[in-house]
Amino acid sequence: MADESTPWPTELRVASDRKTLTVAFDNGTAHDLSAEYLRVCSPSAEVKGHAPSQKQTVPGKRNVEIIKVEPVGNYAVRIHFDDMHSSGIYSWRYxxxxxxxxxxxxxxxxxxxxxxxxxxDI
Structure with missing residues (x-):
């Protein structure tokens, strides 16, 4: 169940160039998040590891693009990138x-x- 104090997303929009995801929340805020930023900060085990010592720094993603955003329950989305990374689940809070x-x-x-x-860069 979502924490009632956490803003809820009202819009998720991928830009036509597939380089930005705009996320608007019910508190009136909106954020333009670049595909590169989302990719290198993926909450996946591949990037975050299973412990802080396993965290990976992912280089060469300046030109990565978002190819698909799909819902995960009512609490998150999975973002698919053109480098075939898709294992991160981005909660609304994240x-x-x-x-x-x-x-x-x-x-x-x-x-x-x-x-x-x-x-x-690559």
């Missing part, structure tokens, strides 16, 4: 967090890339 706190996700990702000598 999508809201990605939109509200990019420095905690994107900023950390960019730091990890730099520390590991990796690139956003």
């Amino acid at each position: 999508l809201l967090d990605l939109g509200e706190r990019p420095e905690n996700h994107w900023g950390v990702y960019l730091q990890e890339l730099a520390q590991k000598g990796l690139s956003r």
Whole structure:
């Protein structure tokens, strides 16, 4: 059951170029989340691991595109990317967090890339 204090999504829209997912919530907020951002922050075990020490930094996803978004129950969506990654289940709470706190996700990702000598490009 959803926490009543958590905003509920009212719209999910993939841009025509498949590079952005717009998520609007019933609290009036809306966030444009890039496909690259969503892909590298995937909540999947492939990216997050099963423990913090297993977290992976995924390089080379600057040009990734969203090919499909499908509902998972009434609490989340599964996003399919053109690199064939589709194992992440993005809860409404996680999508809201990605939109509200990019420095905690994107900023950390960019730091990890730099520390590991990796690139956003292939």
